[in-house]
Amino acid sequence: MKQLNDIIDFYLTHDSNYAVMITGDWGIGKTYYFRNTLAQKIEQIPTFANAAKKYKPVIISLFGLSTIEEIQTEIFLSIYPLLKNKSVKLGASIGKALIKGVLKLHGLDEYGKIFSDVETNKNDWINFNEIVVCFDDFERLSGKLSIDELIGFINSLVETESIKVIILANEDKIVPKNYFTLKEKIVGNSIEFIQDISSAFDSLIKDKFSGFPKYLKFLEEHKKFIIETFCKQSNNLRVLIFILTYFQTIFSSYENQLSSADILRKHEKEIMPRLIKFAIFTGLLYKMGEISFKKRDKIEEVFFIKRSDQYWNNADSDGNKGKDRRDKVEKVMDKIYKNDLYVFFPSIYDFLTGGTVFNPDGLIFELKTYLHVHDNDISPAYDVLSKLNYPKVFVLNDSDYKFYTKQMLDYAKKGDYSLEECLVIFSFSVRFNNPLNLDFDSLESGIIKGLKKGAHSFSYAPSLSYNLAVDSSSPHKTHLINIRNAAVVINEKLGIALDNRKFKEVENLYKKDFEKFYSQMSDKNVPISREAVLKTFNVREFYNFFLKSNGDVKWKIINMLKERYPVYPSSVLKPEISFLEELLSKADKKARSLSAKGISLFLYNEFSDVLKEAVTRIREEN
The missing domain is CATH 3.40.50.300 (P-loop containing nucleotide triphosphate hydrolases)
Structure with a gap:
């Protein structure tokens, strides 16, 4: 200057x-x-x-x-x-x-x-x-x-x-x-x-936050980290002021809400940089116009991801770099979170994008989920993984590093880590020139056995196959792909089990409360309206329900199916074709048994026509 x-x-x-x-x-x-x-x-x-x-x-x-x-x-x-x-x-x-x-x-x-x-x-x-x-x-x-x-x-x-x-x-x-x-x-x-972003930072935080001494001290102590993170994508001071102003509310509300005895207090040195990094990431994308409260493309799907160039380079799951999948959101993510864990915090996202007031209790819950806190204590397995994570790992000496890596592998073999961590476990074990001299085949086998052992306690991860992408240039590509594929198979089974439970609830809903069922199936904002829930329905029971219903309910079912399968139906609904074909067979048979006149024949003919059209459209589209 x-x-x-x-x-x-x-x-x-x-x-x-x-x-x-x-x-x-x-x-x-x-x-x-x-x-x-x-x-x-x-x-x-x-x-x-x-x-x-x-x-x-x-x-x-x-x-x-x-x-x-x-x-x-x-x-x-x-x-x-x-x-x-x-x-x-x-x-x-x-x-x-x-x-x-x-x-x-x-x-x-x-x-x-x-x-x-x-x-x-x-x-x-x-x-x-x-x-x-x-x-x-x-x-x-x-x-x-x-x-x-x-x-x-x-x-x-x-x-x-x-x-x-x-x-x-x-x-x-x-x-x-x-x-x-x-x-x-x-x-x-x-x-x-x-x-001169450094001088400007000093000036603006004193100007804006002198009335919040604890927050001002936090900003001063984390100045280098904040500037380096922000400047990876932008040097726009207006955006930085916007982010820091909103984060002041997050910081102060969280500090006031969290009890002094809470386990999270012991991890503030790890938590606070992670929160400000996510606020910077979200604020940048929001001001770029890439996201909004409702437009969350990909940002919340990737919940806990390690952005490491050792196994992530935005390649396809088989290592082939087909068409470029990176959009602006992913490019910013790669800049901000390279060699770090990406964690999505809904409470911060919703507040920064103008959707809600800040909810400190929501953030505390999200942090405890991220840190695997139970009964005000972090599980030993994740406490070890936290010590090995970037940048905390650089605090360790070589002896401690080997000790904690061995502990991590013992926990992994017991199935104590979730599916999302499987590639992290391998990468953490062999980085820094493989100081434990591990056999890669044995390491791969041990991690996969641990995944299978812990499968009963895992939760389905919707974006796992996307999140566990493998870099085709990785020297451990084959082992990483094998581990990834094993995790995806387990996850798919968890997904099927989850769908079956969810779809069974939907099937029971039409029997107990048809109006609620009809409302949810017709509302495009409700997930089940876009999922293949009918594929698991008992055709005979659904047909009998239709048969015994009054004309008004029959007409609503006909309209629901008509809206569900437009001229170009979603390929997601393809698994429902067997249900529709069997239902069509029963509807045709019933229509042929009715007299040539009357409302009943009209409804069954309409029912039959809608089902035929739906079957035809799904076949043509797929």
């Missing part, structure tokens, strides 16, 4: 008839720097015209202004607070230049008193040559005001009135083709704003 300050100092202390432009990306901190640093420096510099006086900086946002008169009004209103001293008046020159803007104001008599008159000492006048006008948001003018008019106005200020003008802009966002030609008329120096 010294170079920028020196240029501004030279500009203000020498005669000039041009403006200075400070350009840089949106949110990089240009406005913040001017208001909090540069303005104070300017106030200490004697004016070029009169060394007895010092410059008075004002900042004007051009955002949305549509006429020169509106700009003049904004300049006048910015100067007005300087004129509280009744002996200070506007010089005739400045008053004349701003008169059009002032006339736009109501209560002209009040403002008219501040213009110079014969009774005022000229030494007390404020003239243009002692004012530094900073025009902000240069690229955000209203479409009604042309760039030609604005530059013409600024040119009159710097040439006719000898005013010092500083322009803050993002030149990359200025559209008019003739801008650079016009710029040459008024801009003498154009300075690229390169933010």
Whole structure:
């Protein structure tokens, strides 16, 4: 920043008839720097015209202004607070230049008193040559005001009135083709704003959070970590301020809610960096427009993932790098979470994306799930895994590292780790040049046996096959794929068992509360409306239910099936085709037994037609 300050100092202390432009990306901190640093420096510099006086900086946002008169009004209103001293008046020159803007104001008599008159000492006048006008948001003018008019106005200020003008802009966002030609008329120096993020961080946290001493201390202690994490993706100070402001609520609420005896207190050095990292990750994506409270594409599916380039490189599950699956969300995730565990915290996500107020109890529950806390204690297996995780592992010496790695393997063979950790176990065991001299085939076999042994206690993980991707360039590719495949098979069995239980509940629902069943099956926001729940239904029982129901219920069932299988039905529903074909057979048989007239025949014919159409559409689509 010294170079920028020196240029501004030279500009203000020498005669000039041009403006200075400070350009840089949106949110990089240009406005913040001017208001909090540069303005104070300017106030200490004697004016070029009169060394007895010092410059008075004002900042004007051009955002949305549509006429020169509106700009003049904004300049006048910015100067007005300087004129509280009744002996200070506007010089005739400045008053004349701003008169059009002032006339736009109501209560002209009040403002008219501040213009110079014969009774005022000229030494007390404020003239243009002692004012530094900073025009902000240069690229955000209203479409009604042309760039030609604005530059013409600024040119009159710097040439006719000898005013010092500083322009803050993002030149990359200025559209008019003739801008650079016009710029040459008024801009003498154009300075690229390169933010000193470290100094800006110190300034903004003291400015924003001095009233929260505990949080301020946390930010100061974790400054390096926060800056390094944030700057992997962005240097936008507005976004950083947004994230830190929201995290202050998270930090304070969590601290107030958690009891002093809670086991989580012992793990705060691990927990807090993980929480601020997730807040940074979520805040960045939210401000990029990639996620929202409802739009959670992929971000919550990958719940606990180790982002390690040893076994993760966004390759397909068989190691082939087919089509690129990475979108912006995944790219940001790779930057923020490379060589680290990604943990999704719904309570933080919902709060940061504006969906709910922050729920500290929800966060405490999520942390205890992540750390495998039971009865206010962390299971020994996960306590060991935590010690071996990045970056905590670097605290260990070689002897301790070997000791804990052996413990981890013993727990793995007993089935004490979940499916999600299977590749982590292998990678942690062989990293750092395999210090235990493990046989890779035996290691693979032991991990798989442990998975099978612990299968009864595992929960189904919806995105496991996606999360356990294997890098085709890994030296342990074959072993990792074998472990992955074993975990996926176990997970699929867990999924089938879970579906069967869930689908059985849905089947019982239509018998106990048909209206609730109908509502859920018809609501696209309810998962069962998009799942193949009918594949496990007992066809005979469902048909008998239809047979015994009144006409209104029959008609609702017909409409439900019609909506369920549109012209292009989801391939997810393909397993339901056997149910539909068997039901169709029974419906056709019943229709043939009815008389040629009446509501009953109409309903059964409709029922039959909808089922035929559904079967045809599923076959054609798949």
